[in-house]
Amino acid sequence: MEPSFAHQLLNTGVAKRLIPCLDVKDGRTVKGVNFVDLRDAGDPVELAWQYSRQEADELVFLDITATHEKRKTTVDMVKAVARNVNIPFTIGGGIHEISDADILLNAGADKISINSAAVRNPTLIDELANAFGIQFVVVAIDTKYIDGKNYVHLNGGRIKTDIITEEWIKEVESRGAGEILLTSMDHDGTKNGFDCTLLRTVNQTLSIPIIASGGAGSQQHFVDVFTQTQVDAALAASVFHYGEIRIPELKEELRTHGIEVR
Amino acid sequence: MIGIINYGAGNIFSLTAALDRLNLKYGMVNAGENMEKYSHIIIPGVGHAGAAMRKLETSGLIDSIKALKQPVLGICVGMQLLTRHSEEGDARLLNIMDMDTLHFAHKIAHKVPHMGWNKVSTCYTSELFKGIPADAYFYFVHSYFIEYNPTFTLAYTTYGLKFSSAIQFNNFYGVQFHPEKSGEAGELLLKNFCTI
Numbered sequence: 333m334e335p336s337f338a339h340q341l342l343n344t345g346v347a348k349r350l351i352p353c354l355d356v357k358d359g360r361t362v363k364g365v366n367f368v369d370l371r372d373a374g375d376p377v378e379l380a381w382q383y384s385r386q387e388a389d390e391l392v393f394l395d396i397t398a399t400h401e402k403r404k405t406t407v408d409m410v411k412a413v414a415r416n417v418n419i420p421f422t423i424g425g426g427i428h429e430i431s432d433a434d435i436l437l438n439a440g441a442d443k444i445s446i447n448s449a450a451v452r453n454p455t456l457i458d459e460l461a462n463a464f465g466i467q468f469v470v471v472a473i474d475t476k477y478i479d480g481k482n483y484v485h486l487n488g489g490r491i492k493t494d495i496i497t498e499e500w501i502k503e504v505e506s507r508g509a510g511e512i513l514l515t516s517m518d519h520d521g522t523k524n525g526f527d528c529t530l531l532r533t534v535n536q537t538l539s540i541p542i543i544a545s546g547g548a549g550s551q552q553h554f555v556d557v558f559t560q561t562q563v564d565a566a567l568a569a570s571v572f573h574y575g576e577i578r579i580p581e582l583k584e585e586l587r588t589h590g591i592e593v594r
Numbered sequence: 595m596i597g598i599i600n601y602g603a604g605n606i607f608s609l610t611a612a613l614d615r616l617n618l619k620y621g622m623v624n625a626g627e628n629m630e631k632y633s634h635i636i637i638p639g640v641g642h643a644g645a646a647m648r649k650l651e652t653s654g655l656i657d658s659i660k661a662l663k664q665p666v667l668g669i670c671v672g673m674q675l676l677t678r679h680s681e682e683g684d685a686r687l688l689n690i691m692d693m694d695t696l697h698f699a700h701k702i703a704h705k706v707p708h709m710g711w712n713k714v715s716t717c718y719t720s721e722l723f724k725g726i727p728a729d730a731y732f733y734f735v736h737s738y739f740i741e742y743n744p745t746f747t748l749a750y751t752t753y754g755l756k757f758s759s760a761i762q763f764n765n766f767y768g769v770q771f772h773p774e775k776s777g778e779a780g781e782l783l784l785k786n787f788c789t790i
Binding site for chain 1: 776
């Protein structure tokens with residue numbers, strides 16, 4: 333008899349990934365609570381190195397104010413991270429065309445993440461996948477629950493669109509996204525746990541990896557998101573940055589729940 | 595000194611950064627260049643195997659690669675090039691090892707690409723894995739895999755099926771994972787390669 337789909341997802345052999353997310357602005361790390369009030373949490377290269385020592389599985393850098401004049405700062409930061417860190421990382425923000433992605437790839441980024449730019453110009457996903465392979469293309473999606481439906485939001489959650497999140501996810505997958513980074517705006521910054529309902533629904537039909545984001549506040553939230561939704565990775569920022577959750581301890585906790593981690 | 599085959603297949607910044615961290619000296623092997631001065635050769639590669647093979651053909655390095663006597667390490671697509679054929683672009687490859695590179699899709703129920711950290715289990719003792727714990731995790735990102743083959747498989751990994759995560763034939767080695775992105779285990783593997 334064929335094992336159930338959920339069973340197969342739980343036992344793929346691949347370790348569930350823990351991903352600290354570093355929001356960066358002008359080459360410095362900041363963390364937005366609900367994407368507004370920004371607090372400085374340190375030097376991105378130093379933080380990245382610390383996280384690799386703590387056995388973080390991967391890192392995501394989101395360049396939140398990627399104005400054109402400041403792009404060089406970002407590229408220099410990507411190079412510095414690639415020189416010093418021995419785990420994979422993704423860089424997002426300010427990528428509007430192939431040449432933006434090409435510069436970041438050559439600076440040592442393993443993946444790039446696009447968000448609003450993909451909504452405004454969906455063929456960008458196809459172009460990036462064709463140029464660099466799907467494994468290089470992460471599509472980040474900010475979603476908010478309004479009147480019974482999930483809607484895609486732009487510009488760090490400030491602008492609502494009429495696009496239904498579940499439909500957008502299917503579209504980006506068919507266009508050549510290699511991975512989805514799904515942030516629930518309702519949960520982000522609350523520390524009340526991930527949006528397991530939405531993540532479970534989405535993940536059941538997805539054949540590319542998905543990273544859960546928004547709402548991590550305790551170790552139990554990570555246990556919940558992996559056991560209830562079988563997502564491939566979970567991302568968090570402040571709970572990691574301020575040492576509220578330490579990755580080695582979190583991995584021990586996940587292991588005791590039978591969740592495979594590195 | 596390590597010679598890195600520079601044939602335009604993907605970004606090598608991360609690889610050279612890892613070699614720099616390990617204080618391992620390297621140089622770039624460009625089209626038509628002599629490889630005798632290098633003690634070790636790395637064939638990198640990211641992206642499409644068929645396209646990578648065409649670029650390698652253009653570089654004119656194929657005959658000299660096949661004739662190499664020093665240790666050679668193919669990484670990711672650079673490893674796949676050592677096989678006979680890839681389903682990616684229905685491409686004929688170097689055929690240094692008579693085995694095939696296949697697509698995961700329709701063969702397994704899991705997500706493709708195979709992305710993330712997975713266990714690597716060696717089939718026999720090898721200098722390449724010296725000091726690396728059994729079943730250590732390495733970082734993978736690929737949609738095509740090299741079949742398991744008792745003759746050539748040095749280490750295997752399971753993702754819906756058992757595939758070759760490291761292969762060896764004489765002086766030719768290949769790894770499907772990215773040692774330059776695989777934490778301390780990956781750095782140790784690169785170091786080991788340079789002592790072979």
